[in-house]
Amino acid sequence: MWNKKLVERYFQAWIEKDADVLKTVFSDDIIYSECYGPEYHGIEQVLKWFADWNKAGTVLEWSIKRFVSEGNTIVVEWYFKCDYNNLIDGFDGVSMIDFDVNRKIKGLKEFQSKADHYFPYEK
Template sequence: MNTAEKESAIKAYFNMWVQRDFSALETIFAPDIFYSECYGPEYCGLHEIHQWIDTMLQKQTVLEWAIKQFLHENNLVVVEWFFKEQQNNIVHGFDGVSIVEFHTDGKIHSIKEFESKAEHITPYH
């Protein structure tokens, strides 16, 4: 799988959240996927991923998941992004990074997310 195909798969996954359509998830994620969210929860396998998605669709609307850049290293892709969501009429956004692992089957086998506040300051300027 080349870098453009990996980037396309990641973009498609992020877009699923914005479009609220996960019908093609199995074409991107391996059945035994491991997913670690940036605030602690972890999911193992597509069954748990679907349970998590169903729960989140009930309470969250993803307004934006914008990719800033990709970094490639063999089967790993690091993607820097900005995420914006609404829950209970409150809009919240944050910056983040995901480490995405692809296997030779062309599917994502692991995602590990990390979060950073979107509001940055420069205290010594």
């Protein structure tokens, strides 16, 4: 249960633009891999990315659809919507999150999926 609350706090930090939360949820040696390629090593890089991203963007929604948990890993299915450089966009995604012995996030990998789905075999 604590790991779900930690993830919820992290997602909410983006909506509130609250960088202080990052220091409480991530380990100092966090490895964070975004869904489109960038990877950040260590809390200082994550904090810089957070500050830089929030200069041009605002997270409008980051809603959790479900959690799947096994051991020290939790998988989160979510929907993300933002306004970045005056362009509003959204997508579905999944994060694989690993926790350390101190109950902090030590590894996070994001995967993206288009939010607009179509049904090619339905009439």
